[in-house]
Amino acid sequence: MFETSGGLLTIDLNIIKSNYARLRHELGGKDCAAVVKADAYGLGLEPVSKALWQAGARSFFVALPNEGIELRNYLPEADIHILVGALPGTEEVLQDHNLIPVLNSLEQIKRWDSRGRFDIQIDTGMTRLGLPPRDLQHLPQGLKADILMSHFACADDKDHALNQHQIEAFNHATQHIAHKRASLANSSGIFLSEHAQFDLGRPGCALYGINPTPHKTNPMGNPVRLQGKIAQVHDIDTQQSVGYGATQKLQAGQKLATIALGYADGYLRSLSSQGELYINDVKVPVVGRVSMDVISIDVSGLDVAEGQWVDVIGPHNPPDLLAEKAGTIGYEILTSLGGRYQRVYKG
Ligand SMILES: Cc1ncc(COP(=O)(O)O)c(C=O)c1O
Incomplete structure (x- = not known):
């Protein structure tokens, strides 16, 4: 299953437990x-x-x-x-x-x-x-x-x-x-x-892990990491476009990677040309429309290969940030996380 899914969703139960302890602390002696x-x-x-x-x-x-x-x-x-x-x-x-x-x-x-x-x-x-x-x-x-x-x-x-x-x-x-x-x-x-x-x-x-104090730094830990798998790499050698509606133009010399998750997995369509993923701490933008099963990212200048995992949600890209880019709230990002991901629980 691990090898056959397009997304790997890792949930750290220890972080959820420590968030609970943090909230108890905030509540003083009251119950939670x-x-x-x-x-x-x-x-x-x-x-x-x-x-x-x-x-x-x-x-x-x-x-x-x-x-x-x-x-x-x-x-x-x-x-x-x-x-x-x-x-x-x-x-x-x-x-x-x-x-x-x-x-x-x-x-x-x-x-x-x-x-x-x-x-x-x-x-x-x-x-x-x-x-x-x-x-x-x-x-x-x-x-x-x-x-x-x-x-x-x-x-x-x-x-x-x-x-x-x-x-x-x-x-x-x-x-x-x-x-x-x-x-x-x-x-x-x-x-x-x-x-x-x-x-x-x-x-x-x-x-x-959603920030309960949006006016301040988030006191909670993010227990969610989502990685998407590179399904194909495209070296662009001519002017062309990417995705449905041909909404984004490409130039010769650009490199694109297609990632095997899409809006059917909860990667919201409003993230078309808005979302950002990370490859080893390097930010890579989503280009063109989010499809049902895939998204495209611009990986120009990076060394990437089919089968490689790319960070979709993680330390650089917590649900609240993704939500802001998608024009929604972190709650919707979390409750939309799809059923096709391979889920791994830590702790
Ligand atoms: C009645 C009620 N109590 C508590 C909660 C938890 O709210 P939150 O997720 O903002 O902590 C909810 C969530 O919608 C709710 O409907």
Whole structure:
């Protein structure tokens, strides 16, 4: 398999574990959960969640019941929380797998009844999931949530006015609903202030190396390395063009290499003529359009050969930088990482 794939994706679980420890440190004595939805942000639910358990995480969040059911196989003793909540008809299956729904509406609270542990989410300003504050007065008597939670809309923008508003609205909710633990902060929220942290941090992206403090140097380590294989080398001896749409012209004397990964593997098409790869620390630009299975890079003046590996994501080219060039966010780069890569886990 190693020899037959066009991309080699290496994920360093030790870096994910040390990112978890870094976040715990930031949280002082407070607890730290781990958000592992969407296949642990594309890095692999089983190896990543087992590594985080080893690092000390005991509360895990996924988006959907089917993700929780899968995770239960890997972590029989973990608290597994389901962010979309108890949607109609899923109550029994949640109970059967000992999954804890984040109840987001009065209807969900009513349907869940007293089947088992549950969380409650309050909408403090994102209008996505969670009870609107006006519903607080309609809650049944005697309710006690495991985790009372809400979610920041703009925590990555430390000066955004909505942050303080959400902290205040959440504080208000904590006084009206009985709960064991309160949780508001995602990765960026943990770094906002002590007032944003409450009892339990709920980081996702920072565990996987995305910068939770975009205004400052990234305090997290990047656990991802992606290498692409050179499929062909072209010595250009006449004026011609490269790729679909013939968008980029070539001159005699240039040298191109075709790399065996493309947008079907999550190398986004918006990186056409924008992306940069690295060959032994030398930056090489993507030329022309990204195709489904291949991209082309300009390797003029470099000694390269078919079968050689080239760095696509790595120390020079972390997901956040690639995202900036692609006009997106690091989360999308990670969750788009393709299924055709050979995956290797370190640690
Ligand atoms: C409710 C909730 N909590 C926590 C997180 C983790 O956020 P982040 O990846 O920004 O740390 C997410 C991710 O989208 C989320 O939806």
